[in-house]
Amino acid sequence: xxxxxxxxxxxxxxxxxxxxxxxxxxxxxxxxxxxxxxxxxxxxxxxxxxxxxxxxxxxxxxxxxxxxxxxxxxxxxxxxxxxxxxxxxxxxxxxxxxxxxxxxxxxxxxxxxxxxxxxxxxxxxxxxxxxxxxxxxxxxxxxxxxxxxxxxxxxxxxxxxxxxxxxxxxxxxxxxxxxxxxxxxxxxxx
Numbered sequence: 191x192x193x194x195x196x197x198x199x200x201x202x203x204x205x206x207x208x209x210x211x212x213x214x215x216x217x218x219x220x221x222x223x224x225x226x227x228x229x230x231x232x233x234x235x236x237x238x239x240x241x242x243x244x245x246x247x248x249x250x251x252x253x254x255x256x257x258x259x260x261x262x263x264x265x266x267x268x269x270x271x272x273x274x275x276x277x278x279x280x281x282x283x284x285x286x287x288x289x290x291x292x293x294x295x296x297x298x299x300x301x302x303x304x305x306x307x308x309x310x311x312x313x314x315x316x317x318x319x320x321x322x323x324x325x326x327x328x329x330x331x332x333x334x335x336x337x338x339x340x341x342x343x344x345x346x347x348x349x350x351x352x353x354x355x356x357x358x359x360x361x362x363x364x365x366x367x368x369x370x371x372x373x374x375x376x377x378x379x380x
Contacts, residue, residue: 192319192354192361196309197290199358199365206284208275210291213268218243227263232256244325251333265297286369295339295347307368308348310341311355 197207217224218241228246229236235246250257272289279287288307291299300306311319320331345351352364 192311193290193292193309195358196352196354196361196365197288199362200288200369203366203369205286205288205369206275206279207288207290208272210268210272210289213271214264215243217264217267217271224263224267228260231259231263247325247330251330257337293338295344296337300347305349306347307350307352307365308344309352309354310345311353313341315355316341 194211197209201207216222218228220238220240222240225236225240228241232246232249235242235249246260250260272291276287289299289303291297294300294303294306317331320326320334321328350368352361352368354361
């Protein structure tokens with residue numbers, strides 16, 4: 191969709207961004223807080239480098255119970271990190287923050303936000319971007335999409351929609367406009 195690029199652009203506008211994916215990677219990386227629990231549930235998946243995410247992905251995207259178990263390990267930990275981020279920025283009296291959360295609607299997270307900005311892209315571009323990732327296959331992509339709310343439904347629920355894929359300068363202008371004019375606050379602080 192271009193969500194990560196949009197988040198980097200927002201950070202460059204001096205708006206604090208909580209990145210749920212980066213938090214998950216840190217929790218599963220070397221010395222990550224989730225390693226022992228993940229190793230207990232998925233023996234042999236953890237090394238000194240952290241979780242072998244490709245192998246873990248092969249397991250969880252073929253087995254709904256395994257995915258459920260992994261989400262029950264990671265989501266509460268990510269939630270605690272997000273709450274800490276929000277508290278810290280509330281203490282700093284930040285006027286707005288952004289929560290970069292891939293499954294916002296699927297987890298009911300939109301209820302904690304004052305506004306929701308959805309970054310979207312044409313289907314062909316979405317597929318191209320995802321399949322360019324290391325270890326991604328059409329089968330994995332289909333499994334991932336089967337666990338997510340369809341893009342058009344997210345767009346109907348959004349406060350603001352930013353279409354990526356029209357060039358970086360267009361995305362930049364749309365994000366800037368959204369932050370300055372459309373959305374007085376993105377993400378509830380406090």
